[in-house]
Amino acid sequence: MTETPRGDAVDEAINALVHGPSRGVVLDSPPGAGKSRAVVRAAVHLAREGEAVRVVAQTNSQVDDLVDKLGLAAPDLTIGRYVARSYRGDTLARASTVIVGRSLADLRGASIVVSTAAKWREPVPPQQRWAIVDEAYQMRSDTLLGLAPMFDRALFVGDPGQLDPFSVVDVERWTGLPWDPQQSAVAALLSSNPELPVFQLPHSWRLPPSAAGPVSAAFYPLAPFGAAPAQGPRRMRLLTEGFATPPDRAIDQAADAGWAYYELPRRHTLRTDAEAIHAVVELANRVLERGAMLESRDEPDGTLLQAGRVAIGAAHRDQVAAIRNELERVGRDAVRVDTANRLQGAEFDVVLVLHPLSGRRDATAFHLESGRLCVLTSRHRHACIVVGRDGISELLDDHPSIDPIPLNTRPKFPNGWEANQTMMDHLLQHRIRVA
Numbered sequence: 001m002t003e004t005p006r007g008d009a010v011d012e013a014i015n016a017l018v019h020g021p022s023r024g025v026v027l028d029s030p031p032g033a034g035k036s037r038a039v040v041r042a043a044v045h046l047a048r049e050g051e052a053v054r055v056v057a058q059t060n061s062q063v064d065d066l067v068d069k070l071g072l073a074a075p076d077l078t079i080g081r082y083v084a085r086s087y088r089g090d091t092l093a094r095a096s097t098v099i100v101g102r103s104l105a106d107l108r109g110a111s112i113v114v115s116t117a118a119k120w121r122e123p124v125p126p127q128q129r130w131a132i133v134d135e136a137y138q139m140r141s142d143t144l145l146g147l148a149p150m151f152d153r154a155l156f157v158g159d160p161g162q163l164d165p166f167s168v169v170d171v172e173r174w175t176g177l178p179w180d181p182q183q184s185a186v187a188a189l190l191s192s193n194p195e196l197p198v199f200q201l202p203h204s205w206r207l208p209p210s211a212a213g214p215v216s217a218a219f220y221p222l223a224p225f226g227a228a229p230a231q232g233p234r235r236m237r238l239l240t241e242g243f244a245t246p247p248d249r250a251i252d253q254a255a256d257a258g259w260a261y262y263e264l265p266r267r268h269t270l271r272t273d274a275e276a277i278h279a280v281v282e283l284a285n286r287v288l289e290r291g292a293m294l295e296s297r298d299e300p301d302g303t304l305l306q307a308g309r310v311a312i313g314a315a316h317r318d319q320v321a322a323i324r325n326e327l328e329r330v331g332r333d334a335v336r337v338d339t340a341n342r343l344q345g346a347e348f349d350v351v352l353v354l355h356p357l358s359g360r361r362d363a364t365a366f367h368l369e370s371g372r373l374c375v376l377t378s379r380h381r382h383a384c385i386v387v388g389r390d391g392i393s394e395l396l397d398d399h400p401s402i403d404p405i406p407l408n409t410r411p412k413f414p415n416g417w418e419a420n421q422t423m424m425d426h427l428l429q430h431r432i433r434v435a
Contacts, residue, residue, distance in 0.1 A: 009199040016197045017155050023100050026198040027157045030225040031378035032206020039134050044074045046130045047111040055114040080110030082359040117143050124150050140165040141188035161219040163371035203228035218422040219374040228418030229332045232297035236382045239291035247286050248430040254383040261427035267391035269359035272322045280352050280387045281326040290433045309333035313376040315356040340375040351380040356390030363399035368416030
């Protein structure tokens, strides 16, 4: 595997795809580095060379987002949205260059056709030259195997720090085997083809310097990145003075430093910890009550934080349901709340996180997975407030990473234990204790 972080990574990846000897090229993207823009740029470049391009995404929302961006970036090209019969995509009607089809025959005139991996497999179409796989680290290797006959060359774009593909069935029987379906598409691709070129986008346009450094150190130690220098300064200014209460002190800390760790008293709790759920909702409600003005390169005079630009992330669906009920009770149902899996790829101004290890007696592989905390702590543009109970550092010390590494399996680095320790060390520098 050859890594080339120099120069314009998107141009280098396109050049390697078009003129290089390899049939596959990988473009790694840290959080907020412009992954979607890279996909759009590559697809438009290839389409303008005169050959149709197939773009594969993992969810319908990702497909819709790409179709909208492609329509804006290339109004001279016809964009096809390949859909299932049950799909209702009325929002796409606003783009005159977008055509929606339930069969490839309906999209014969499109220069770029975009759909989900699941739809591309029903059935797999005949081979064309180009394909681009978006969020390639979220795709399972067996899905890539099924789609491989439809393209000659492909560009794989994704974030290596995010969550691995998810399965509800036991997959241990395949662990370590070359055909392990639970590998990500990129992991399987590079395992079988280590000579493939790998490029990396070098900067995050989402994360400010206060966030890019800690996230890079915790989750990307072998592929460090920084905040994009051209993004300019970021500032969160609160219009209303706070009281000397822990929630207001945490919000002040987050406005000043970009981070706050709201630490509840040490206690073993149920997963749906009522006190922690109340705290995370109280913080979200309070930051909106105080009127946060967000200043950036695009909004130099500031814009008022809206509820739709605030998110709360948690590890489990029952926690999400409990938080959503509490938000509805206080009249803040416009705040987005979801699991880390469903927040992947999303971006908000302020994010609140219920720490996956808060109140737990043990640290399981699920809760220690580095991608989970990486997603939760890298969705924000201005500030991240993490809520957790005292004792997480000691819990990590009591549960070191001792899981055996199966034969023929490359260890993931950093492992979840190490990534959690690094991020916890950072959060403790911004701790607000709750008595």
